[in-house]
Amino acid sequence: MASLLDYKCPNCGGNLVFDAVAGALVCDNCGSRYDPGQFQAVYQAGRPQAQAPAGADSASRAEGSTWPTGFGQYTCPSCGAAVVAEATAAAGSCPYCRSPVVMTAQVAGELAPDLVVPFKTTRDQAVEALRKLYLNKRLLPKVFAAQNFVDEVKGVYVPFWLFDFDTEIHERYIMRDVSRRRHGSTEHITTREYAAERAGRARFMGIPVDGSTNMPDPIMESVEPFDLSQSVLFRPSYLSGFLAERYDVDSNQAHARAHDRLTKSAGTLFRDTVTGHQTIKPAGSSVTVTKMAVHYALLPVWMLTTIWRDQRFTFAMNGQTGRLIGDLPLDRQAYWRWLGLLFSVSAVVAGGLAALAVAL
Numbered sequence: 637m638a639s640l641l642d643y644k645c646p647n648c649g650g651n652l653v654f655d656a657v658a659g660a661l662v663c664d665n666c667g668s669r670y671d672p673g674q675f676q677a678v679y680q681a682g683r684p685q686a687q688a689p690a691g692a693d694s695a696s697r698a699e700g701s702t703w704p705t706g707f708g709q710y711t712c713p714s715c716g717a718a719v720v721a722e723a724t725a726a727a728g729s730c731p732y733c734r735s736p737v738v739m740t741a742q743v744a745g746e747l748a749p750d751l752v753v754p755f756k757t758t759r760d761q762a763v764e765a766l767r768k769l770y771l772n773k774r775l776l777p778k779v780f781a782a783q784n785f786v787d788e789v790k791g792v793y794v795p796f797w798l799f800d801f802d803t804e805i806h807e808r809y810i811m812r813d814v815s816r817r818r819h820g821s822t823e824h825i826t827t828r829e830y831a832a833e834r835a836g837r838a839r840f841m842g843i844p845v846d847g848s849t850n851m852p853d854p855i856m857e858s859v860e861p862f863d864l865s866q867s868v869l870f871r872p873s874y875l876s877g878f879l880a881e882r883y884d885v886d887s888n889q890a891h892a893r894a895h896d897r898l899t900k901s902a903g904t905l906f907r908d909t910v911t912g913h914q915t916i917k918p919a920g921s922s923v924t925v926t927k928m929a930v931h932y933a934l935l936p937v938w939m940l941t942t943i944w945r946d947q948r949f950t951f952a953m954n955g956q957t958g959r960l961i962g963d964l965p966l967d968r969q970a971y972w973r974w975l976g977l978l979f980s981v982s983a984v985v986a987g988g989l990a991a992l993a994v995a996l
């Protein structure tokens with residue numbers, strides 16, 4: 637059943653949004669603060685959850701509905717307007733009254749996340765981080781840095797699968813030492829080859845795999861890591877005031893990618909324990925998974941987009957750590973000027989050395 641939950645202040649009826657700095661739900665009208673866990677209980681006791689008309693969600697849309705597949709229709713609990721959202725959307729805001737809303741059906745039952753890492757950084761901090769990135773880029777076109785080019789800033793909870801693996805790892809290495817000895821006109825070259833094996837058990841916790849096809853995997857993997865020790869049990873109220881997606885890549889599909897990442901990091905786990913030779917080469921590894929667990933988590937990401945000369949640039953900032961990743965346009969002219977400058981500097985240094993050599 638499609639339903640929307642909006643979080644209203646019990647004190648004044650204002651909108652409650654999750655505040656990253658306070659780590660609490662804060663009323664945008666009177667400033668009252670509520671613990672996301674406690675608030676839910678207060679809310680459920682005080683005010684029934686608003687429900688959209690039966691058959692209005694994407695899975696069972698009303699007969700004759702004109703919404704294309706992949707979208708769901710909801711009724712805003714605040715203003716009563718019909719809200720249309722992507723079927724994978726789990727939180728957003730009413731386009732008419734701006735109330736933050738959570739699509740509860742997208743985060744309940746089978747779709748309920750186990751964990752959430754709440755936002756620790758604010759929208760202003762995300763914009764400021766991008767501005768600083770512009771300032772530090774030597775090759776950035778001046779016009780880009782001078783004007784405010786941030787077109788859109790969105791705080792998104794991205795669905796991730798977190799895999800835990802208990803493993804048995806077996807690695808093999810080939811080591812080689814070469815020594816040379818001269819005997820008159822003859823040179824004796826001795827090559828010694830050794831083999832080493834390493835075996836052990838290792839546990840890998842929380843290998844993340846992006847569970848949303850809307851989010852580009854390379855961007856998501858570059859904003860990692862998230863500190864999962866700061867994750868909390870999921871409550872829908874954490875999503876209030878943000879956008880959220882539910883997974884559309886299930887844990888079975890995500891497993892292959894997690895396993896791939898596991899073998900890559902496990903394959904050289906014991907590498908540092910093989911020492912004392914001129915060359916050390918891995919000669920094979922096997923990783924056997926003895927136990928696996930998977931958790932569904934929502935992780936916080938700021939998505940910033942900017943359009944410059946009809947080109948779209950996307951940046952992503954880890955909403956927990958503030959790590960910012962993205963493409964920047966390259967000013968070709970500035971690049972060549974900079975390269976030219978580097979060359980002339982090194983030419984002066986080389987000239988100086990030559991003069992010194994003559995003087996000696």
Ligand SMILES: [Zn+2]
Pocket residue numbers: 645646647648649650663664665666667668
């Ligand atoms: Zn209030």
Ligand SMILES: [Zn+2]
Pocket residue numbers: 712713714715716717730731732733734735
């Ligand atoms: Zn509304």
